[in-house]
Amino acid sequence: MAEAITIANRKGGVGKTTTTLNLAYSLKELGKKVLVIDLDPQANLTRCFDVGNTENIKNIGHLLMTELEEEESYLVEDYTKSYDEIDIIPSSIFLSAVEAQMRSETGSERILSEIINQVKEYYEYILIDTSPSLNVLTINALCASDSVLIVADTQLFAVVGINELLKTIHKIKKRVNPKLKVQGILLTMYENRT
Template identity: 50%
Template sequence: MMAKIIEIGSAKGGVAKTTTTYNLAYVLKEMGYKVLAVDLDPQANLSTCFGIEDTSVVQITIGHLLMNMIDDEDMLDANEFILRRNGVDYIPASMMLSAVEAKLRMEMGAEKMLSYVLEPLRERYDYILIDTSPSLGALTINAIAAADEVIVTVNPQLLAMMGLQDYLKTITKIRNRINPKVSVAGILLTMCEPRTNLCKTVIEQVQDTFSGQIKVFEARIPATVKVGESIYYSEPLLEYAPGCNATVAYTEFGRELIENEG
């Protein structure tokens, strides 16, 4: 079996993209799948979740691998750059990614660099999850160009909704021009406070807008302090707070995602 590559993205920051990538990786691992998480954000928040306090001292990051591709150098051995924590493999990021992004703008075939890095790793995993930055720059385009599916995270606030349409347009452009196989797995609503009227209104709006076109996952990730605490301690919710409502929601989301594949 070849890994399915899933990009987790959004055109807005603060919508729990990184939290979703991190916790989904552990939910899938718990279900018995082999998972690789890739941090493609220069801020390296996912790397921090995995317990790396200072990303500048990491020997080989995703930035180094992309730079190798840009310079037409040989791919390094996977054992040199894949790190592991609690049963999940990951490739960390660092601020070097900002320099890589600038360089990508001037490269021929720049959109495919991440694909070249990840393709040889497909046979080692069931799922490869990519966490991206909230900008629609060269790195995010690389992630969507490498992906089989995209999960779009949306925080039920009006501004986050506005970014959603832009993001979906970008995915359509990339499908038409670069990566015909990419599809939207669905929209995941995060940081939900179901008791508020705004949250209810936006959820209804998302369902009405995309009904019959794009799946809106039934699982909704609630806003809870446990999420922030678990990241502070570099532990996935499954370990830090197994019974909390966000952990239950992420587990349901993982199941729903797998059932979708069927």
């Protein structure tokens, strides 16, 4: 069964996507079977995997909508692309529309969990790259994960945002996902001179 890890921080530009990409490749080099999920409407991780025009392919937005509408039969693999021996469920701007829809749905914080549960047995690691906010998508990622890796650059505002994220993680652990743990805080863009 895969270990699902969310890479998160509510601030943008701290290195979440780069960390997800490098972690995926490092795990692949260790011989692990890895799935990455781009849960950010900006789709930067998707671009790193050279998926191409995401508007013309099934992506995480379509997959979440399928689960949201409780369609009976679908295969997660139909939404998955493979690149350089790493599987990815890509993203697109369509995810923004899906996020708006999810806000009004009862129990929407568990939608990604339902999807991940279908594929956990096929992977050793599932890495979830999140958007730079504490929105319903990030909440979904935290509810579906075994752990969270908090990524922060060494600037003041990124570090300040960690406290809010830790409060949210505590609430999710208490109310929805008791197994959720913090893997650690990864400091990025460290400059020894400053």
